[in-house]
Amino acid sequence: MLFRVDPSSAVPLGDQIAASVRGAIADGSVHTGERLPAARALATSLGVNVHTVLRGYQRLKEEGLIELRRGRGAVVTGAASPARARLGEVTDQLIVQARQLGLSDEEIVSVVRVGLTGR
Amino acid sequence: MPATKARTTSPASPEPPAGPLRNWLAAFPFIAAIATIAGVYAGVSGRLPEPLGTHFNGTGGHIDGYTSAHGFLTWNLVELLVLGIVLGVFVYLRRTAPGTRWVIALGWGLAAAFGYLSCVTLLINVDVTDAADVRLPLWRVAVGLAGALLCGALGWLLAGPDRRPSDRRPAGHAERLALGRGETAGWSRSVGSPLVAALAVVTLCAALVIGFLGDRLVAGSLLVAAVVIGAIASVRVTVDRRGLALASTLVPYPFRRIPLDRVEEATSRRVDPLTDFGGWGYRTCPGRSGLVLRSGDGLVLRLTNGREFVVTVDDAATAAALFNTCLDRAREQ
Numbered sequence: 487m488l489f490r491v492d493p494s495s496a497v498p499l500g501d502q503i504a505a506s507v508r509g510a511i512a513d514g515s516v517h518t519g520e521r522l523p524a525a526r527a528l529a530t531s532l533g534v535n536v537h538t539v540l541r542g543y544q545r546l547k548e549e550g551l552i553e554l555r556r557g558r559g560a561v562v563t564g565a566a567s568p569a570r571a572r573l574g575e576v577t578d579q580l581i582v583q584a585r586q587l588g589l590s591d592e593e594i595v596s597v598v599r600v601g602l603t604g605r
Numbered sequence: 606m607p608a609t610k611a612r613t614t615s616p617a618s619p620e621p622p623a624g625p626l627r628n629w630l631a632a633f634p635f636i637a638a639i640a641t642i643a644g645v646y647a648g649v650s651g652r653l654p655e656p657l658g659t660h661f662n663g664t665g666g667h668i669d670g671y672t673s674a675h676g677f678l679t680w681n682l683v684e685l686l687v688l689g690i691v692l693g694v695f696v697y698l699r700r701t702a703p704g705t706r707w708v709i710a711l712g713w714g715l716a717a718a719f720g721y722l723s724c725v726t727l728l729i730n731v732d733v734t735d736a737a738d739v740r741l742p743l744w745r746v747a748v749g750l751a752g753a754l755l756c757g758a759l760g761w762l763l764a765g766p767d768r769r770p771s772d773r774r775p776a777g778h779a780e781r782l783a784l785g786r787g788e789t790a791g792w793s794r795s796v797g798s799p800l801v802a803a804l805a806v807v808t809l810c811a812a813l814v815i816g817f818l819g820d821r822l823v824a825g826s827l828l829v830a831a832v833v834i835g836a837i838a839s840v841r842v843t844v845d846r847r848g849l850a851l852a853s854t855l856v857p858y859p860f861r862r863i864p865l866d867r868v869e870e871a872t873s874r875r876v877d878p879l880t881d882f883g884g885w886g887y888r889t890c891p892g893r894s895g896l897v898l899r900s901g902d903g904l905v906l907r908l909t910n911g912r913e914f915v916v917t918v919d920d921a922a923t924a925a926a927l928f929n930t931c932l933d934r935a936r937e938q
Contacts, residue, residue: 487794488923494787515920523793523841524857531791531845 487516491532499534500541505578507546511562511571522552522560549574627709630763631696634713634756635689638720639682645724646678649731657730658739668739681723688715698879704890705883706764713760718753725749779870781933782926791845792927795854796918798838798898801885805835836860837887840896842904842916844924846931849906851896851916861896863914865935869907871928873921876903881915904928 487510491502510516523531525539532539543560546552551571552560584594653674660670672680692712696705729739784790808831816824836853843850843859848868850859878897882888887896895915897903904921906914906928918924 487920488782488790488792488927490784490788490790492785492788515923521795521854523843527841527843527852527857528791528793531793531843531847532789533846 487520487522489528489532491534498541499538500545501578503528503532503534503539503542504545504549505575507542508549508551508571508574511551512568512575514568516562518562518564520562521558522562524559627705627764628693628697630760631709631712632689632693634716634720634760635685635692638716638723639685639689641720642678642681642685642723642727645727646674649727650674652731653727654730654733654736656736657726658733658736659726661739661741668737671736677723677726681719685716685719688712688719704767706761706767709764710757710761714753714757717756718749721749721752722746779872779929780922780926782923782930784930789846790927790930791843792924793841793843794918794920794924795839795841796898796916797840797854798885801834801898802838805831805838808834834886837896837898840898842918842924844904844928844931846934848931849904849914849916849928863906863908865932867908867910868928868932869909871925871932872905872907873925874903874905876900876905876915876917878917 487507489503489506491499491506493499495502497505507516507522522528522543525543526536529536529539543552543554546560547554549570550565551563551574553563554560580598581594584597589597656671656673657677658668658670659672659677661667662669689712692708696708696712725741725745729741729745730736733739782790808827812824812827812831815827836855839854841852841854843852846865848862848864850863851861852859876897877900878885878888879900882890882893882895882897885897885899888894892911893913893915895903895913895917897915897917899917901917902919902921903915903917904924908914
């Protein structure tokens with residue numbers, strides 16, 4: 487899969503790496519069970535810090551798209567469908583828009599909560 | 606990015622001059638040898654001793670082994686039949702792959718040698734009452750050897766040249782990946798072969814069994830083979846600003862690197878391991894080498910020394926596009 491990072495962008499590098507994986511799952515080029523490259527290898531490949539890659543992987547794990555296992559590395563989970571990955575992309579857009587409006591993290595969460603109570 | 610998904614298609618490669626004819630060419634000497642032996646046997650069967658003198662020592666050509674006439678005939682015909690079938694199937698599978706010409710030549714030579722020796726053995730036994738008196742003079746063996754070499758050369762000539770690797774060069778322009786000015790990109794994907802993995806397991810089992818039975822040397826070499834085969838059963842292919850890297854997924858360090866400055870251009874095309882490389886695994890052929898674990902999409906690097914390096918991997922078009930972009934960047938600097 488293709489990883490792209492742009493250090494001049496305002497988006498944190500870890501999130502850019504996560505977005506690359508999410509995009510690959512969303513467009514169907516990466517499937518369940520596929521292994522992501524080892525964090526160290528990907529870091530040297532992109533010329534970024536290992537911790538930056540690990541931060542991106544951690545983010546994907548929290549979204550339920552990958553599993554992180556000691557020794558086996560990062561593997562795309564069975565729950566990681568293209569639709570699920572697109573949900574992560576939409577969430578990203580929501581956060582970007584809310585930040586542009588000057589909303590704080592708590593205010594963003596409360597926007598979502600208000601939306602949920604209506605259902 | 607729909608642009609990166611576009612494939613560079615290579616035009617249908619022209620069929621090599623000798624198609625199915627090559628199969629018959631490979632099988633012909635064996636059919637001819639079998640027919641000749643059967644014919645000679647039919648002609649002299651009434652005048653042969655029982656048993657035949659069929660084995661001769663090296664120094665004086667004196668007899669030191671006997672076989673029944675029927676057994677001798679059956680054994681030789683079965684031997685030729687099996688050899689013929691094995692070589693025929695081999696040539697059928699890799700018909701135009703590099704090196705097949707030599708396999709056909711080998712078949713012609715072997716069939717001639719076997720056929721000649723069988724016929725000579727039958728003929729020197731003719732009208733002999735006691736097989737102990739039979740002699741096989743060395744000059745007859747020398748004649749057989751020379752004849753086998755001649756037949757091999759004839760087979761080589763008839764087989765005609767193998768398809769040259771340059772015939773399959775892809776046409777069309779190489780794709781590029783749109784990258785922002787400050788953007789860095791890396792492409793990575795693992796490619797595995799259940800077939801190769803199974804082979805590694807079988808080799809490992811054989812090593813263990815032979816190790817327990819006693820032959821440590823054979824077991825040791827089989828173990829090394831199992832590790833080497835296992836290492837390429839699953840490989841991570843990486844394309845980035847440094848070039849191409851191939852690493853076993855079990856080992857973090859690449860076993861093969863191709864830096865950008867050794868590459869002219871990257872493309873992707875369909876790769877067929879059997880016809881393009883004559884088999885699976887890490888292959889080297891005249892004009893091209895590479896890691897081919899399955900048929901299908903493959904990343905093809907045209908090297909500055911005129912050779913090709915091929916890796917079969919999914920989504921090779923994106924990898925090729927990124928490779929070309931990295932090449933452009935490296936050349937700008």
